[in-house]
Each structure stands twice: as C-alpha cells, then as structure tokens.
Amino acid sequence: MLEVNITKKLRAFTLDVNFKADNNALALLGQSGSGKSMTLKCIAGVEKPDSGKIILDGEILYDSAQGICLPPQKRRIGLLFQNYALFPMMTLLQNVMSGCKQIPRKARKAHALELIKRFGLEGFENIYPNKLSGGEQQRAALARMLAANPRLLLFDEPFSALDTHLRRQLSQMTADVLRSYDGSAIVVSHDCAEAFRLCPQIAVMEKGKITVHKDRVSLFKAPETVVAAKLIGCENILPVRTGEKSVIISNLGIIVDKIKSDDITAIGLPANAIHIDNNGEYKFNATVIQIINSPYEVTLVLNMDYSKYDIFCSLPNSVEIPKLYSNVTFSFDKKDIFFLKEGN
Amino acid sequence: MDLFPLYNSLRIALISTLITFFLGIFAAYYIAKAPRLLKGVLDCVLTLPMVLPPTVVGFFLLIIISPNGIIGKYLFEWYNLRITMTWYAAILSTSVVAFPLMYRTARGAFESFDKNLLYAGQTLGLSNTYIFWKIIMPTCKQGILAGVVLSFARGLGEYGATSMVAGYTPNRTATISTTVYQLWRESNDALAYKWVLINLFISLSVLLAVNLLEKNHKRGN
Structure with missing residues (x-):
C-alpha cells in the first residue's frame, strides 16, 4: 500500500498530488508536462518534494512535518526510465549485477543470470548496451530493476520509444511481471490503451493535480473531465x-x-x-x-x-x-x- | 645539452595536472549542480585565470606567497620557508593557470551526463561514491581526459606567471619556456632552436591526443 500526498513547486505549475495505491497497478495518465514523471521521481526519492508525506507499507519514506526524507538507496523502489538508463560502460551482466547489492556477493552472478534468462537475453551477457536493440535494452532494464528486489515498481513511459509491434510484446511482458509481482506498481503513460492493458486503476493528471482516479472500466465509461476524455481518445x-x-x-x-x-x-x-x-x-x-x-x-x-x-x-x-x-x-x-x- | 629544463617542465606539469584534476573535477561536479546565480558567479571567478594575462596571475600570486605577502609572510616568519623562486612555486602558478581548462571541460562533461543514470544507480541502492567513480566518471571519461591533456599542455607551456614566481635559475627553476627566453636573450640561437623543436614535438603530440579523444567521443564510445 502506497500513500502519497505531496506538493512541489515547478516552473509552470505546482505539483499537488494525493493518492493511494493498493497492490493493483495504478496508471498515471496525463499529457506531457503534467507532472507525472516528477511524481514518480519524488516517490523514488531522487527528487525532493517541498512538503507532504509518502508512506509505503506503513514505513514513512518522506514526511516534511517530521523532517524525514529517506535517500533513494534506502527506499527499495524500482524505477524504469523511458530511455532505460542502462550504464553505458558496463556489460549487460554487469548492469544487471549492479542491481544485486542487497544479496550476498557470491549469489549475485547466479541471480543476475537467472533474470537474464527470464527476460530472454541469454547470449548477450557480455554485450554493451549500445549494441542492444531498443526492445533488448528495455528487457535488460526490467531485469536490472527486478534484481534489486524492490518493494514498489515505477515505470516512466516504459514503451514510448518503441515501435508498435515491440510495444505490444513488451507491454505483454510487463503485464506478466506485474501479475507475478507482489507489491504496488505505478505506470506513467500518455497512452490510454497502454494504461488500460497494464493497470486496473487509472488516475488522470492535469497540471500537477490528479483530477480523476477510478477503475479503468468506469474511466472509459465516464471520463468526467475534458482532459480525461481527450486522454481516453474521445474524438x-x-x-x-x-x-x-x-x-x-x-x-x-x-x-x-x-x-x-x-x-x-x-x-x-x-x-x-x-x-x-x-x-x-x-x-x-x-x-x-x-x-x-x-x-x-x-x-x-x-x-x-x-x-x-x-x-x-x-x-x-x-x-x-x-x-x-x-x-x-x-x-x-x-x-x-x-x-x-x-x-x- | 643540459636536459634539466625538460625534466623540470615535465614534473611541474605532471604535478599541477594532478592537482587541477582533483580540484577541477571537484569544482565542476558541485558547480554543475549549483543554483543558476551562484553557478554564474563561481564560473566567472574560476575561469578568470584563463582570460587574465599570466603576468596578472603572477602578480596576485606574489601578493599572496612572497616573503612579505599575505600568507608567505607567516611561512617565512614561522618556518623560515621561502616559496618564491623555487621550482615548486611554478607548480602553484601552472596549477592556477591550467585549472580553468580542467574545470570547464569537466563541467561540460558533467552537464551532458544523463541524470537518469544517476537516478537509476540510486534507486538500485548503489552508494553515491560508487556511482560517481564507477558510473559518472567512466561515462564522462572522454571529456575529463581531454581536460587533463589540455591542462597538462598548458602547464608545460606556462611562462608568464611562472617566470614571476619561480624566476629563471639554471638547474633549479629553469623550465623549457623560460630557457628559450633566456637563450634568446643570450643570442644562443642554436640551443634555442633545439628547445623550440622539443617544445613543438610535445605540443603536437598533445594536440594529436586531444583530437583522437574527440574523434572517439563523437563515435559515441
């Protein structure tokens, strides 16, 4: 269970988000520049909100009133980036192993190899990221994120850099990951079909605020706001x-x-x-x-x-x-x- | 032919490169993250030695380290230490003059560094020190190496500030550049030519190294 209630002043508007997410995946749907990515970064701890609270499974990650702000290293939250952010100077195996800091040194390689196998990347262990295709990089980033055994998964526009065919394949793979994953997940997207495929719950963000937050079926039946209607593709x-x-x-x-x-x-x-x-x-x-x-x-x-x-x-x-x-x-x-x- | 000037120039350039390497990277890393106003001010101050005439830099250094200078006074009184007119005074002058080159190239490299790599490292639980040395530095390697080569070359060729704080004493403070000047004054053209050729050779090698680094950089790896 994740509870987020934060504000942060940005250049164009003030981010002011307030939501709860249970163990079902939640999509943050919004047009570009609506504050979705910043929300994820604040939850992951790589950006600091101005005020508010972030609580994950009862543990306070951030609370401005109590002066608590856990560093990202202590939060155990996985963040998958739009550009995958694989470390360019490390091989695929080293990249995945860099996520294994939580487990004993001796077990790391086996753990990493198992994930590499799970994501169909065998044979690429010693390849550098710039030699991998977009889809392979995406799977490598997924493997690396899961290697760290995170309590919460955050996806920042995970498929926007891929073509339609790959997109479908990888969103299928991500859906599998989410299904077998025992924890909350948040997927940031501007694509309603993608949000619908991956997440039972959808929250619509407009200018830093969540304006509609409901289950996906009722969102598509009644979008409530103009932006939500545009986002679900109402012509x-x-x-x-x-x-x-x-x-x-x-x-x-x-x-x-x-x-x-x-x-x-x-x-x-x-x-x-x-x-x-x-x-x-x-x-x-x-x-x-x-x-x-x-x-x-x-x-x-x-x-x-x-x-x-x-x-x-x-x-x-x-x-x-x-x-x-x-x-x-x-x-x-x-x-x-x-x-x-x-x-x- | 007495090769002391070559040896002296090289050791001065190497040591000052080492100093500017750490100071330049340290300054670049923190200033790249600083708020815009502070960044602008610090950037001007730190780049100043690059655009000031070296004699002005030398003048400032003498005000500070000469036996009746701001700091030199105490060193002389308490430890009977005289920094000026020694070979290591030249380390100070070349470091100051070469610093902006290291600082600016390193800052450029840090600013073009993809922040998501930093964030990814942090969320994976890697310590900030590990991220800096194992992820940021290798990724910015090209830019930083170019800075190192440039500041080494600058250190090797420094004349103005060095001649003011270290002077020219054969076998003690003579560097290639001060030797060339001295030989010219003595009308010893034959020897001056030799040193000029040595200098040309070193400078060309350095430029070649920079070009190779930049070419590799453009290729993306």
Missing part, C-alpha cells in the same frame, strides 16, 4: 452552455435535459457513438466533408453551417458509406454522452 469534445437541469450543445442545436448540469462545461461524444440513422434520441443533420479510410472502420468528418467544430463519426466498414458532400441525418443516445467538467 468529439464540444463546449456546452448549461440551463437548469439541462445542457445546450449549441454546435449541434441539441438540448439534453433531465441531467445534473452543475459544473458541466463540455460534452464528449465518442466517434463510434454516432450512428447514421434516425433511431437515436438526438438527431442532427450534417454535411460529410471528408472520408477517412482505416483498416477496420471508416471515419466521416462532418460539418454544419453554423458550427466551427468538425464532428467525427466512425462507422464499421460493413455499413453503406454516404457520398462526400452529401447532407445526412445522424443520431446518438444520451447514454453515450460524457458530461465533462474542467479539471481544476
């Missing part, structure tokens, strides 16, 4: 005006009523929630101004004369696609609308 985010128990989507000329409208500033409408028929609760007419083909679906870009917002609508390939520049009626249902507020 249409439209500003609204609020009335009493209703919101007015002026861009579509639609009023949604009988809802709690406090604080709502925008609605999100996933592209696949819009259908090309009259059957939905809310209807609108729009001109198809662009047709984008992708392998599994077709995305229509729609526009209305009176709107400066383009609307994206994605349809399965099986449906009959309207002609370019035709004016068509589209509809959607209330249950598919995300009602969103501002994060701060």
